Amino acid sequence: MSNYMDREQKNLLLEIMEYSFALVETNLYLDTHPSDEGALKLHNAYSQRYQELLSIYEAKYGPLRYTQMSGCPWAYINDPWPWEIDFDN
Amino acid sequence: MWIYEKKLQYPVRVYSTNPALAQMILEQFGGADGELSAGIRYLTQRWTMPTNEGKAILTDIGTEELAHWEIIGTIVWKLVKDASPEQIKGTPFEAHFVNHGKSPFPHDASGVPWTASYINSKGDPIADLHEDMAAEQKARATYDWLISISDDPGVTDALRFLREREIVHFQRFGEALRIVQEEMDKKKYY
Numbered sequence: 649m650s651n652y653m654d655r656e657q658k659n660l661l662l663e664i665m666e667y668s669f670a671l672v673e674t675n676l677y678l679d680t681h682p683s684d685e686g687a688l689k690l691h692n693a694y695s696q697r698y699q700e701l702l703s704i705y706e707a708k709y710g711p712l713r714y715t716q717m718s719g720c721p722w723a724y725i726n727d728p729w730p731w732e733i734d735f736d737n
Numbered sequence: 738m739w740i741y742e743k744k745l746q747y748p749v750r751v752y753s754t755n756p757a758l759a760q761m762i763l764e765q766f767g768g769a770d771g772e773l774s775a776g777i778r779y780l781t782q783r784w785t786m787p788t789n790e791g792k793a794i795l796t797d798i799g800t801e802e803l804a805h806w807e808i809i810g811t812i813v814w815k816l817v818k819d820a821s822p823e824q825i826k827g828t829p830f831e832a833h834f835v836n837h838g839k840s841p842f843p844h845d846a847s848g849v850p851w852t853a854s855y856i857n858s859k860g861d862p863i864a865d866l867h868e869d870m871a872a873e874q875k876a877r878a879t880y881d882w883l884i885s886i887s888d889d890p891g892v893t894d895a896l897r898f899l900r901e902r903e904i905v906h907f908q909r910f911g912e913a914l915r916i917v918q919e920e921m922d923k924k925k926y927y
């Protein structure tokens with residue numbers, strides 16, 4: 649087990665985490681304001697960028713979600729797992 | 738159903754080994770007003786929520802709480818993973834250690850295991866949403882106390898993020914409650 653992740657991979661993961669969090673925010677807001685067009689616009693823009701970043705990351709480093717494709721061996725299991733990552737090294 | 742995404746909702750940075758602080762943080766892992774209680778409470782209340790806004794908000798906040806539970810477990814793990822038995826001895830984490838080793842376990846800061854009696858599901862959307870709003874304030878208050886005793890800047894940063902989320906959740910549950918009340922009023926006067 650290693651908690652090391654190289655800079656490039658970590659930066660891409662952190663960017664994905666930021667978009668993912670922005671989507672949590674727009675999601676919750678839209679749940680109770682489903683007709684807010686401005687919020688929907690924002691949500692859709694974040695969503696598009698999120699999908700793009702995920703495809704780049706998963707093609708390079710393996711699936712973050714079991715529904716995605718992988719080369720052999722199954723790269724989903726690769727370390728570090730989320731609780732092992734050293735975000736500062 | 739749920740799909741796991743192999744990432745944390747917020748990057749957890751911990752700069753120290755501190756079993757005593759880890760034990761206190763476990764309050765939010767398995768305490769009455771912790772993240773596990775929150776997640777299970779909201780997800781359980783969905784079946785009897787009458788409005789679509791309410792069903793969505795219970796589903797999505799409940800799901801976010803499970804991501805927070807993962808963050809709390811990660812803070813605890815990072816605070817104890819490098820601790821020697823010598824460093825654990827004499828700290829409030831010692832009793833936890835002899836039962837669970839360094840694994841997080843859903844109990845509160847004083848070691849009382851999690852129980853479903855911390856939550857409720859009344860089958861009544863007004864009662865449930867009021868409970869949820871109170872739960873968010875209690876979780877926010879717990880984060881205030883935890884932040885006041887944390888001496889690790891990384892831990893404090895993650896706790897501040899989680900505290901902010903409780904405030905947003907309180908706001909969203911308030912909106913869901915207003916929508917349910919409006920629906921009920923409409924039915925009464927038609």
Ligand SMILES: [Fe+2]
Nearest residue numbers: 775902903906
């Ligand atoms: Fe919450």
